[in-house]
Amino acid sequence: MMEGLLAAEASWLNFGIFFLLAVVLLFVVLGFVTYAILAERKVMGFMQLRYGPNQVGGRFGLLQTVADVLKLLIKEDTIPKLADRPLFILAPVIAFTPAFMVLAVIPFTDKFYFADIGVGLLYYIAISGLTTIGIVTGGWASNNKYALMGGMRAAAQMISYEIPLVMSVIGIILLTGSLNLNDIVEAQKNGWFIIWQPIAFIVFLIAAVAELNRVPFDLPEAESELVAGFHVEYSGFRWAFFMLAEYVYMFAMASLITVIFLGGWLPLPFLGFIPGAVWFALKFTVVIFILIWFRVTFPRIRADQLMEFGWKVLLPVALANIFLTAILKELLNIF
């Protein structure tokens, strides 16, 4: 169905359908964010010997996040007197928009995707890089020293880790010969890339966590050091946008890992009767769980060590992986 729509002529009807689908996806994503936050709090709680939210919405706290969001919406919107007003207002939007834009290229199943562009992977990485601007803008516009430091940390971190992130997937691109995410999934019929490219997977996972600003790479908002980092002056709805961007990115990044390393919607052998969407959801959940699990366990890395690690360890490893892949591809010629 998607293929047909994408191939069809541009028309108002088509636009309408896509617009509608985008809105649906937005709500799906918002729904995901709602329950991802809840899941995170629940898992963290359980690992920390407590129950997590259990008051609002039954004993599982199903409506906790909804209540939180409502609270954020009706909260007083404060803008510091000495803040750079236009930028301060603009920053959350700049941060959030790319997060939603990148979802367009993710193929959730072989039938359900929004765009099938040849350079899908490149698109994802290019667009996601824009969020940094939003964060730096927010940090700068707040006219707060902690925010500024958080913003600078974010810029440094995200730029440094984008490079190993891209480098690590080059091996996969070499193997598949395509940047199209659908093609990458199709190429994993013989085995997921986590098996063929384990080094790339590890580098990608680490770089992805860093890109997401999650523990142990949560320096931009390092609570114990910078209080709240770049969003220290934000409150209410604007703050919610930063939060939303963060979790939408988590959604996107988990999807991307699923797609390029875990074989997307492809089933495990002999379990083909289970639909692709379920497989995708399962793999996706595992990735999310791992991200949360990291958050529960690890302390935060230090800023200078983070940069050192990115440039001196991850990047050379990723480069080595490219060479190794190239050599293997030439010698074994498996693909």
Place this chain on the structure above:
Amino acid sequence: MLGLAKGLTYTLKNLTRKKLTYDYPHEPLPLPDRFRGIQKFYPEKCIVCNQCANICPTDCIQLTGKKHPDPNKRGKIIETYDINFEICILCDLCTEVCPTEAVIMTNNFELAEYSRDELFKDLVWLDENDENLRKVNKA
């Protein structure tokens, strides 16, 4: 890397362990008998010896006595007895010195009020505060 993996196994193991939190406002906290909570006062036991007011480190107890109404009986009886819970630190010294156990501790500790004035508890309030009384008051 090994250290990280060890840490991950530790947290994963705890995922299924018994949870330790209290369901506090819904279930009362289990407190030992000796717990020092808001005082309960027995006006009939008080002999107006003033020892509690004297020992109080923050001077939060104020009391007055009057002559015994029965002319055949000597001594005094209590007239007013106030504890100011804005400054009371629940140190237990008043119950420690009280010769007749007229003031004892309870296990109640919820003192939140909307106004500071309400923290000023008088004889009647302290007399009515008669739940969860401490059983053993002297060492």
Place this chain on the structure above:
Amino acid sequence: MDGEKDLEQLKKEAAAKAKAAALAKKKEKEQSTTEEVSAEEEPMDIAKQKAAAAAKAKAAALAKKKEKEQTTTEEVSAEEEPIDIAKQKAAAAAKAKAAALAKKKEKEQSTTEEVSAEEEPIDIAKQKAAAAARAKTAALAKQSADTGDVEKAKAIAAAKAKAAAAAKAKAAAQGKSAGGSDEKAKAIAVAKAKAAAAAKAKGKASGADSAAVSEEEKKPSPNQPVLDKYIKIIEEHLGKSILEDSYINELSKDVPTLVAKPEAYFRLAEFLKYNEQLSFDFLSELHGTDFETHMEIYTHLFSYKNRHSLALKVKVARENPEIDSLQPLWAGANWPECEAYDLLGIRFNGHPDLHRIMLGEDWIGYPLRKDYEPYDVEV
């Protein structure tokens, strides 16, 4: 009882006056002082006509104090008991007890009430005039603490206690001269009693008048050789005139204590730190105290090499207190000196960053000084 009452009536005027004085005093800080002293002096007061008897009683009391006061009921009453016997005077005994009981009750607001409450049973006891049974009665009476109907006697007794308190307070403040509000005859006895009390309180000081006491206390401390050694080294290098005093502080785990002369304070401290044999490399504590006649800096030093402690003290003038800073020697003296500056107003010369560390620069006055009056903008 009659005897006492007569005495009281005669004194009525003086007592009233004294009461006013006592009240005025109360407003000041010396509340506790008044109470204290009065309690101890009260019996002596009565003993004025019999100075000799009092002295005897004192000796007995001292002897008793040397033993451990096993009876927890009332240490003071226990002390006074021998006086009772010595005097064999019922009225005096009753008073002594009243004073002792009054002392037990510390807080001032209720003093009148309290004293009277205790007085009443003693009146009864007086009538009986049995010295031995008295203590028991008093204890029992305390438990039940029934209030009095003998209003008059009560009031008088209270007034009297106050008069004595006032007298004693003044005596304490002035040092040796007796309070002016009381009769002359009393004054002498008071002064004497005070001196005796002071001696008693010191207890272990070698200058005690009774021979038995001083003999018992002369046991040398295990740290005496250490102190001697320190003094020898110090005198060898810095000369004899650097120390004002040196002794073993037996109350404080026998720590050798040196009192430096203010002008030589820094030199001595420097020597203590850098001398090979002493090398006190650790400053454990530094603080100041306001002793009303002077300020004092107390420093507790420790040598990790020799595993030995030393207390170093120096007296500073109370007006415009200034002393050399130890911060250049021990960096750890930095904040404690700031604290002493903040709370006592002692200035440390040579301190790199002397500031009011706790209260802030805009605080008025030095709270730990004994004459501190809180300054409040709002009032």
Place this chain on the structure above:
Amino acid sequence: MIRTEEMLLNVGPQHPSTHGVFRLVLKIDGEIITEARPVIGYLHRGTEKLAEDLQYTQIIPYTDRMDYLAAMTNNYVLCHAVETMMDLEIPERAEYLRIITMELGRIASHLVWWGTYLLDLGATSPFLYAFREREMIINMLNEISGGRLTFNYMRVGGVKWDAPEGWIEKVREFIPYMREQLKGYDQLVTGNEIFMNRVKGVGTYTKEDALNYSLSGANLRCTGIKWDLRKEEPYSIYDRFDFDVCIRDGGDAWARYHVRLSEIGESLKILEQAVEQFPSEGAVLGKVPKVIKPPKGEAFVRIESPRGEIGCYIASEGKKEPYRLKFRRPSFYNLQILPKLLVGQNMANLIAILGAIDIVLGEVDG
């Protein structure tokens, strides 16, 4: 040409990692600290001034509020000072109860430190694991004293309450349990590479510096100086127990971490022996005059609190109130070295260094 300028940054008084109301005025160049000036006094309550109008028994609740994480040692230091002056005999059973409660308090205090330090470094879970064990200790102390933090348990001449029925058994059962948990802590944190990178070589100072700056407790022992007042100047009945003084050589946050963790183990050793030797009966309050009046004179005693040397100076005029009361508060002395350690470090290390000193602001500000 890029123009750079130094930035003045106020860390605190309200900041998640200052452990209370503590303020640091930093001059920073980017994230590098060029100058640091601590500002304290936000929690100054004038305990020493208040004490001048209070009887000794009345001061005990105030000591609870200084180092509120290990109030038992604070209680003890005051009682010990008065007892030293009055030369009082303490009943055996009371001594044991004091030791047991103090050591439990020491473990609880170190647990809080462990949890909050990791929280400062960004790991959230250790805090909750540490509080699981601490809660058990607090419950035990609550059972014996009636308070969870402000115990007001010790009295001049002994302790207020005897141990309730079965309490000693609870302590006995707690010891092996805690040993087991300690292993878990090592598993979770000690071997963690990220953690090691955060603390190794951070906030290093030498033996000489440590002595010069009057550091004590774990902050001193981490430089290799074997000094523990429990061992070297035994007070109470510490000379009856067999335990080691934990030292490390590094002088950095990593060494301090190890000293504190192994001190938990040593405290468990003491507890084990104390519970074993605990006298089956006896008084818990010695023969003490009803009105406590130390003789005229002065005394200074010091004991080992979880944070270092806590001392109490009393100048007495022979009255029931002290003429002057002064506490040597270890956190106050330990914090002095902070500006020296911070120069040249970055913001992330600031937290690691400050946390490793282990301060309690109630104690710093008196």
